[in-house]
Amino acid sequence: MSAAIAMFAVAIASPLAGQAAGGSETRPAQQPRAVVVPGYGSVYVVPQQPKDTRTPRQRCVDEEIAREGGSPSELALRVIDLKCSQR
Structure with missing residues (x-):
């Protein structure tokens, strides 16, 4: 499966790189970002992790x-x- 297919991003969050071959590398957890949306208040945005299918x-x-x-x-x-x- 191509790493490009396995990657997704949520709204304004930057996309993550695909899972490393072998899966032995760990990435530090990305911190959620607070975004103020008119009418909704604070919305927390976190990048979606690639799904291992x-x-x-x-x-x-x-x-x-x-x-x-x-x-x-x-x-x-x-x-x-x-x-x-x-x-």
């Missing part, structure tokens, strides 16, 4: 492949498949 099994497979170093052997792929199918 992978299944738990696919997420497990991706994490294990990242731990192996990117291109695991056929045997390692079978071990990863077995491990992730039992979760």
